[in-house]
Amino acid sequence: MSEIKNNKKSSDTKFWKGLRDYYDDPEILKIKANEFNDGVTDNFDPDELSGISRRKFIALLTASAAFTATACTDYRDKGEIVPYSKRPEEILPGIANYYASTCKGCELECGILIKTREGRPIKIDGNPEHPVSKGKICAKGQASILNLYDPDRISHPYIDNVKSSWKKLDTEILAELKKASENNKEIAIVSYRINSPSTYKALQQFKKKYPSANFYFYESFGEETKRKSWQLCYGTDQLPKIDLDKANIVISLDSDFLSREGNFIENTRLYSTRKDIMKSPDFNRLYSIEGGLSLTGMNADIRLRLKPELQDEFILSLLNELLIKRKVASIPSGNGLYSLINKYNLENFTRKQGWEESKINSLVSDLLENKGKSIILAGNTLSLNTHVLANLLNNVLGNEKLYDYSSANVLVTKNNDKESWKNFLGNMNDKKVGVVIHFDSNPVYELPSDYNYANSLKNVDAVISLSELPSETTGLSKYIVPINNTFESWGDSFTRSNVYNLQQPVIAPLFNTRQKEAVLLTWTDEKLKYSEDLYHKFLMQSFKDDIYTKQNPSSDFKSYWYSSVHDGFVELPTESTSYKFNISALNNIKVVSKKSGMSLHIQPNYFVGNRKFSNNGWLQEIPHPVSKVTWDNFAAVSFATANKLGLKNNDLISVEVNNTKMDLPVMVQPGLADNLLVVEAGYGRENSGTIESGVGFNVNKFLISDNLNFKYIFENVKVDKTGKTYKLVSTQEHNFLNEPDLRDFHKIRKIIFEGTIQEYKKDPKFLLPEEKVLHGITREHEYKGLKWGMAIDLNKCTSCGYCVAGCNVENNIPVVGKEQVAVGREMQWMRIDRYYSGSPDDPEVSNQPMLCQQCDNAPCENVCPVNATNHSPDGLNQMVYNRCVGTRYCSNNCPYKVRRFNFFNFRDHFADAYYENDLTALVNNPEVTVRSRGVMEKCTFCIQRIMEARQEAISEGRELKGDDVKTACQQACPADAIVFGDINDPESEVSKYRNHDIGYLVLKELYVKPNVTYMAKLRNKNSGEV
Amino acid sequence: MKKTLLDYTLKVRLPITLFVVALAFVVTFYASRAERDGVGYSPDQPINFSHKLHAGEMNIDCQYCHTGVTKGRHALVPSTNICMNCHTVARKDRPEIIKLRDYYKDNKPIPWKRVHKVPEYAYFNHSVHVNYGIKCESCHGDVRSMEKIEQVKDFNMTGCLNCHRHPEEQISYIKNVKKGPENCWTCHR
Helix, strand or coil: CCCCCCCCHHHCEEEECCCCHHHHHHHHHHHHHCCCCCCCCCCCHHHHHCCCCCHHHHHHHHHHHHHCCCCCCCCCCEEECCCCCCCCCCCCCCCCCEEEEECCCCCCCCEEEEHHHHHHHHEECCCCCCCCCCCCCCHHHCCCCHHCCCCCCCCCEEEECCCEEEEHHHHHHHHHHHHHHCCCCEEEEEECCCHHHHHHHHHHHHHHHCCCCEEEECCCCHHHHHHHHHHHHHCCCCCCCHHHCCCCCEEEEEECCCCCCCCCHHHHHHHHHHHCCCCCCCCCEEEEECEEEEEHHHCCEEECCHHHHHHHHHHHHHHHHHHHHHCCCCCCCCHHHHHHHHCCCCHHHHHHHCCCCCHHHHHHHHHHHCCCEEEEEECCCCCHHHHHHHHHHHHHCCCHHHHHHHHHCCCCCCCCCHHHHHHHHHHCCCCEEEEEEECCCHHHHHHCCHHHHHHCCCCCEEEEEEEEECCHHHHCEEEEEEEEEECCCCCEEEEEEEEEEEEEEEEEEECEEEEHHHHHHHHHHHCCCCCCCHHHHHHHEEEEEHHHHCCCCCHHHHHHHHHHHHEEECCCCCCCCCCHHHHHHHHCCCCCCCCCCCCCEEEEECCCCCCCCCCCHHHHCCCCCCCEEEEECEEEECCCHHHCCCCCCCCCEEEEEEEEEEEHHHHHHCCCCCCEEEEEEECEECHHHHCCCCCCCCCCHCCCCCCCCEEEECCCCEEEEEECCCCCEHHHHCCCCCCHHHHHHHHCCCCCEEEEEEHHHHHHCCCCCCCCCCCCCCCCCCCCCCCCEEEEEECCCCCHHHHHHHHHHHCCCCCCCCCHHHHHCCHHHHHEEEEEEEECCCCEEEEEECCCCCCCCCHHHHHCCCCEEEEECCCCEEEEEEEEECHHHHHHHHCCCCEEEECHHHHHHHCCCCCCCCCCHHCCCCCCCCCCCCCCECCCCCHHHHHHHHHHHHHCCCCCCCHCCCCCCHHCCCCCCCCEECCCCCCHHHHHHCCCCEECCCCHHHHHCCCCCCCCEEEEECCCCC | CCCCCCHHHHHHHHHHHHHHHHHHHHHHHHHHHHHCCCCCCCCCCCCCCHHHHHHHHCCCHHHHCCCCHHCCCCCCCCCCHHHHHHHHCCCCHHHHHHHHHHHHHHCCCCCCCCCCCCCCCCCCCCHHHCCCCCCCHHHHCCHHHHCCCCCCCCHHHHHHHHHHCCHHHHHHHHCCCCCCCCCHHCCCC
């Protein structure tokens, strides 16, 4: 068995927060020493203060107090209580209703529960009964509630940018459609790939009426390449579910399967079941071979850096090692496989890349030992070659056992291939296209730049855009058709072949908008009048034809329909098929040797997405999981490359690819492959909403097509310094602790404890030093009865940040904007701290969600002059807004730096009070106070949820139990890494974590007695022997 | 020594002014206390509804109309359809009932004046109190005898804490009554 040589004991690791920290940059030393970030006091000018003297001020104050006192002679008006006239039976003011539906944020189609209060949706949670997503949704899904109340939504139909009426719009569009079909001109509908059978039916109905209609589907960052490779290798384009929970070895080739690829919600759940120390110490092992540092890469047990275009060579070398040297399987004859892989050699490849040999030896031996129990995942942005080779690798290792085709991805519609797009563009240029309908899509922004779509659009007689928000495409459209938000719409879709979902509206349209499918239906029949339930009925009919009759249930249709809508999904029977690997898929593989110049890798971003989330302030402000940059995208380069090119953070560089030039800011990112730029797409929007406009850079301009619609990896990239700078804002360098000072306190002050699973198996107590008896100087409170506590399992946590999103929505957290984040005033109650260890070239990454630790001996409490923060008998550190006067002493005294101060009324302060209006106020959780200026705030362990559970317990006449409450972050965590409950109950899950051998408290030696336990990260380093 | 104007101001005028101001403040403070706390507040309502008639003489249970009181935070002022349960037939000809019927017919909600109010930063919960067995009159007074609804007790933090701290005096009808929680997050969050 190989073992990775590592002279350092893992517990010796010195952690560093960023490169500037590692090299003790003088600027960082300054930041560490100062309490406030630079620029915080810039706007403070004593001369600008009011000229009234202190005495005069007090005199005025006294006088006005006297006047007020004498004026109190009548009762204050207390307003009105306006009850319903006819109360709907299901609505009880003050009590939330939940409706099952489907998230339409991306193509995953997760099941959701929409929480509504008094008829307005306020929070989106996962539907726990949904067979695929099992109660979890991503950050986008959770924050999507803000899109419903976005003031930028298009509220009226527009014709030539002039407000118009639906009647006029419909008449004119019907005339255009008629004209086009009479002149035998093409009518094109451009849309994202559609997962909904009934939407597709509506489209077909449209085609029936207008035979010259054609559909064009696309996805800019989808699984298209993977699907193509499946078509070649297995003769099917149905991608199976992958049983990651059965894989002992997971190898990710530039595949961010934990946060951006495949069904990452399901992947995270399945993957983390094999990192669960409470169940079994037989952890899986994750190898990540990648160019950029992705979220998956941060979680890798063993990580190797490789430029994305070299992945083919790597797989071929690995195949050579496995097939020719180790003879894992016989090489099928009659094709060029032997001659293909014979040229490559893993040893040479390893040497050329400068990899540690031990790592690659470990990988090879792991694969040999775990045949049929390992899986190789190729990233969505890699080439078709790489995907085919990865499939071959899985095939020879017998890993196809992990493919589950009984739950495969369904293609209701396929993306159009490059040829059909080129035809369409040609037709447009030849003026053969009469009408183009953008069906809730934004091709002007997303299609490859060599398609020149915007130009071709000029030759079309009528351009119609159905859209929720203004976009690049609506800017070029004659007719803008405003459509319903997803929470105002009916719909259906397939998550997988065995899961059919239903989507129901939970609020009437807020604006003068219509359901997009119904709009199409009204255009197919002049007599058909639009009504709110037009598509509802259409959907019901479609459901009856496709689902009900095929399922043939014993109940009648109406009750089956209602119960399906109630559940939000229907499980369909499927047969498990298997497909044989088709070796002729390899015939087309040609590997060209790669040059060693700079490359550019364009990846999807984590939170904003490419579709309709960039106008969502919450998502813009969640820090990037790796770099912690907010409100921007950037070009990440490795440390060595930055040195070579003389670049530092915030430098603006000019990047040139295939004659397209663009300026991008630099972020020096540890752990990147050398000579590589990694940029995320989805930013730089134009002619769009207030939030998204001017945020980041539009790197979609680089995207061009190769033999497929999109190509994401570019070689021979020219990089030049421009001499200009651009300020990127990262939360990573906020809240530095001045270590030399603290070293005097305690030499082994540790925030992160880490070890390996092998050390743990030898001695479960290896990591944590002997318990020392600590003494306090104050009298301590005894906690009898229930006491709240939390445990966070750092083995399961992938640092995805969905907890932050869930917390934001639940607790009415405001958006503060880039300038305020820059001065350290972000308001999120929860943050994910990221620490590096090892060398800046190839670091190991440790992540730690940090929130208020609800300390028993809370240092914040002692220093509050007005007792606005104090302790509750159930162990909570209470923060009382109406008592707080804003001295900020508590924040200063908090060792975890988790308190947030309202320097402004941020809703009013941000973007000209963008979120301060009657509409957006509807998103607020009525059970949580909306904090105003001058007030300190912090995590409350979701006290409103505790109180709701207490109310229920009292009404049932029982005691409140620890597991009655789920916090918002716990509910959001796709890995179930967060546990909450009663730590005084020895049987509760949270106390088992708390008393576990690897459970530790952060900064324990300060004796603040925190109530959040962290489970130390155990890396699965070397194979086999224990 | 010569008396200066300053001496006079300091020794005579200032103390007198201060005394007058302080006295005025103290008197007004105590005299206006009830108003400030809202005790005795009894505004005119859009419909002259009599609790005395409904809850007193006819002995209708409070929860027949205030349906939310055991279920959630709000007791709920009844929606008009609850009134119409009876008044589609009962006393149809009375002027106040005609007003009621018109509101209902036009689907116009009735803008009842609010009498009892805790500040918005306090999250009072009806159901935890009522389900614990606390009677409505302990806070709202003897509503059954009120022709026009009126506030009779303090609705301020002292009022809340008075009962949470000394329940045996305030709600002695509950046997073995326990003290109510006093920590901040019980009400403020």
